[in-house]
Amino acid sequence: MTTTMSFWDIGIILFYFAIILWIAQWASKSNKTGTASDYFLAGKNQGWLVVGASLFASNIGSEIILGVSGAGARANMPMANFEIIASLVLILLGWVFVPFYLRTGVYTMPEFLEKRYSKACRNYLSVVSILAYVITKISLIIFAGALVFETIGVPFWTGAIITVIATGFYTVLGGLKAVIYTDMVQAVILLVGAIAVTGFGLYQLGGWDGMVATLELASKTDGNPPTERFFNLWRPMSDSEYPWTGMLFGAPILGVWYWCTDQYIVQRTLSAKDISNARKGALFAGYLKLLPVFIFFIPGVIAYALLQKGEINFVLENADQALPAMINSFLPIGLKGLAIAGLLAALMSSLSSAFNSSSTLLTIDFYKQYKPNATDKSLVRFGQIATIVLVIVSLGWIPFMRSLMDGGIFHYLQSVQAYISPPIAAVFLFGLFYKWINAKGAIVALWSGFIIGIFRLVTEFMSKEGSLVVEKGTILYYFLEINFLHFALFLFLLCAVILAFVSRFGESKSEAQLTLVTFQKNIEIKNIQWSKDATLTVLLVVFVLALWALFSPIGLAG
Template sequence: MAQNDFFVWKQYPSIPDSVGFAGSYAGVSQGVLLVGGGANFPDGIGPWGNTKKTWYDQVFVLDDPAGQWREAGKLSRRMGYGISVTWNDRVVCAGGADGDRHYTDVWTWQWSNGKLVTDTLPSLPHPLANTTGAILNNTLYVIGGLANPADTASQNIVWSLDLSMGKNAKWQELDPLPGPARMLAVAGVQDGYLYVFSGVELYFDKTTEKAQRRYLKDAYRFHPPGGGWEAVTDLPHPVVAAPSPALTSGQSHLLIFGGDDGQLASRVMELKGDHPGFRRDILAYHTITGTWSVMGQVPESIDEKVKAPVTTPLVVWNGSVVLPGGEAKPGVRTTHVLSATPQSPSGTFKALDWTVVGIYFLVVIGISVYVSSRMNHSTGDFFLGGQKIPWWAAGLSIFGSKLSALTFIAIPAKTYATDWVYIFSNFMIVAVVPVVVLFFLPYFRKINITSVYEYLAIRFNKNVKLVGSLTFLLFQAGRLGIVIYIPALVLSTVTGVNLITCIVLITIITTAYTISGGIEAVIWTEVMQVTVLLGGAFLCFYFISDSVGGMDVIFSEAAASDKLTMANWGWSITEPVLWVVIIGNFLTQLTVYTSDQVVVQRYLTTPTLQEAKRSVYTNALLVVPATLIFFAVGTALWVYFRHNPALLDPHGRTDNIFPWYISRQLPAGLSGLVIAGLFAATMSTISSSMNSIATVATTDFYKHFRPQSTDIQRFRFARWTTLALGALGILIAVWLVFLKNSSIWDQYLKLMGMFGGCLAGMFIGGIFVKSINSIGILIGFFLSVIILYFVQAGNWIHFFLYPGIGIFGCVIFGWVFSRIFPGRSEMTKAG
């Protein structure tokens, strides 16, 4: 076994041949590794030995990395040097040669009930070998190659075959690859693009009257279905015949293992068996910054005879890269099967970092102890802080409650990966605040509510209130596990602390201060947390700027690459063009600031209406500089890693770029401060959700079903509910750890997210349309949910516009059905 920063290398059982094969076909089906065909020189010496190049048709299967190879079947003919790619539990193979001719064959392998099943697909338009290819969106792409063994010029053809159509598919000829025609290139796919790297141009030299090779290091990408080819950054050196397709790693890297750089191509016959072999570098192309770096090497320490192979497929089997056989030196095969298991090194926290984080936790605990010592055991104090919270603290708390750890991670990541187009999504809070202050806030303060959904009972009836409250509870309870799990995952990676330990530690401390101090403890810890959060982000930006040469460098490089674009123009409803961003996010923020208990509850904690208004404006004023800081951090990260691509994690997710930088590049102490900020954002979101859920559960359900209960009984119920929520959050988050896939929860949250706009529609309809009654608003609510479900499923509009569907659908349907089912509108003086 050998290990470097990003891979652990092993050897699997050797190919069952005394020499090995180059140009084989390989892939995975039903969890087994299939390798077949190829060619060798039987004496193992190469073309200068005593045997001629021989072609093979055997297909071998390996069930388990610790098992043994066995013969599984045969090809239709002896051949090799075509394409093989795994797709939908099958191996798709195309083209090839046998020394005398090239072929148009296209077929699939599938392992079924312990047997190899071969099926044919439409043949290539003409014979081809030494080509490359990859599969993107169920379409096989074939690029370059040679049409005949005697050809003196390579090809620049690009063909595609939609594999989802089976035998009814037809080959399409696409725009040719730019640059020189080539063979033995490397293809790859990443983030919706098809990439082609390097290769060798075969051309006829009139001077020597022979075919010559020119080694290439240019690269191109293609965005189907309608996009054309565009050049990307050249490689540092050629990687001819490297294992293909390139490894799609993480969300933004393509890795190429070894390859022939052509440096010794003219001396092959001179060196013969003394040739040192091909390059061992693992080249990484980063699609976001357009940069190349070396991310390790194919090791020789496993076995002194192991070399980095060429002319072999790259296969991903059980999460590991497999290089089965291939050519170890020119003409010399290998039987070795190399395996590389990806790994991402965890961050290391120093003593000073832990000291900073420890101080943060002590301050949180101290605030909790102090507030709880002053709190009366009443629901008024637990839910509203006795309405004695100063406006500036309430404003900071509103800001902190919506700036979650996901935001702390996601905004810089989005800007790093794209541009500043989404900046208006946050700025729309400023536009929404006057509407909230003028129309909604007076209602909520005037009717003296604790839960915002009590308004629905006053305006309509208790059934409408219960629907609104239940919608909020289901969404927040389901979301709780996610907002614990994802930040804990990041914190575990950064600090090296066990993931489950992070989950339990964060949740226990947050639950403890939420139970002991209620909303007042939540608000005052959020005041401190916002300070730590913004301070840490600002210091990060300063440190990154200093390391790359200043802010001028950051913004000049970003501007030159269109990374500061703030608006996409057009009238599309499916893309984030300017009008979609502005209108969609105005309605999104209107939804949050009018119907989300987490936010509205803070309006009610101040002594007066005027102070409540000031708190809302305080939040709006904070949004602008905070948004600028986080967007600037994202841009700074792009510039930093553009200068230092080798410092990236090739297996990482784009969303982890900020924590990755924090853990690997910040000095001791500052790293601890920023991670404390990440803790702060996580705990702020958790505590806000817990207290708001407890408020709604107690006010809208416990009090509804137990109207004779005393205030102290409701207070105790709220505390026990908070404790139960902490336990529930831990259980969901730990379950996600073992599930190792949050997609189920992503879909759940996407479904529940549909209800947000519809819920806001209830409030907007109740305040602005006096004729809407309870029957109409309930029908409007559920019809809007159904419509929004189909809109999401069909991807008919950009997701920014979903709240608009919910709001307007609820109001319009509510008005229509109120006329169909007339009755009193239940409008009160307060409404």
């Protein structure tokens, strides 16, 4: 596919790069002490606006934009529920998890597990988190970024390498402070670019009513989905892809793991100056997470409508290219450059966050454990080298990843997370609220859930590749037929049962662990007054419920 980039478009993109590099340089120079705290946690003095914008920008990578917009073009609106449910889970992060994390003074989530349970639990989460970064974050972000470059005329692997080098430069240079401050600017560029694309697309279709009319006309052709399918968040429990039961009960489990226990996200709240700023940052990110329904999913629907009118061209089997196709072949001069800058902002913010988080895990949870007397300079240097190795491994995973992505980028991302997140979510949640949950129960539940989840992932991959023939009626057939969201729910419940059962017969906890699990009493919940944070929380819940009602069969009928 060729692109028609004008002088103004190129100028806007170059201006974007200049701003990002200037901010990264400023952030790196502001790390005056050169300590590990400065490099990995941005000095622990960040305000709520920076924390919230960084949470949003780190999460909204190009793989999310392409995946959600691709879902829009496929009429798979239930996928947008992952974005909406994230708003509710961020409330949990701000009110429940953040106080525990900040009071313990930890750098990483595995470090927190060691304080609560044992060294074995810490090692497990460190290894699984790094593997997860390779198969669900770094390689997927690089893949999506390369897809963006491919759409505008740059070969796939050339785009992948450009993506890595451009982002890795400022990440290695400035650490977390460079990441979160560039994230804040990139969040603004991303939102402006996405809103501009949405507005222009609707204008060309004659507004919302014009878009709906185009969809209705297309629905009369055999093979095209009915109009209401584009705007309905809920599907029957029997639906093979996105049953409402899986969305309502399975998706939150993925959300708890991702938003509340994953280093990639939680590291931003650890950089906050205090609990109040961390909580406000989480709530701010929760409000921002309501926007993707309108600025990512709807543009995918717009792209589909433009395809029906012959205005743009892409293949629905690879609908993840819908948004780049619309940007490349339809947007006017200037707006095209802004939109591409927005995609690059999303790409670079997520990738830089993944680089920094993996660097932190490898450095604090492995290198520092073996060299406890290592200097801050050697810690930073090791983290930089380890990141480069991870990038190489991630590039090698991309060919395998492509074969698993029949349902699109976003489906791949969520399904893989459904196989690895339930045991981690169970161990964190139950460990925070129940004293008697112990280390033996935690490690047995973690490994049991991991083995079952990886078995599902591997057998699913082999069956799709054709190297494993699964006959109908067998146990393995029914095992693979379970919807991935239902699978996440079942695996979570199984891990919870194992966790509770083994803990009842396990060893008692140490005094340090007993102190940690009684932090609830130190938070002084009884003395909390109704505050601005509480008001913002209730309002956020109301907005979520309003969206669910609007994009439901009842809302559509009204």
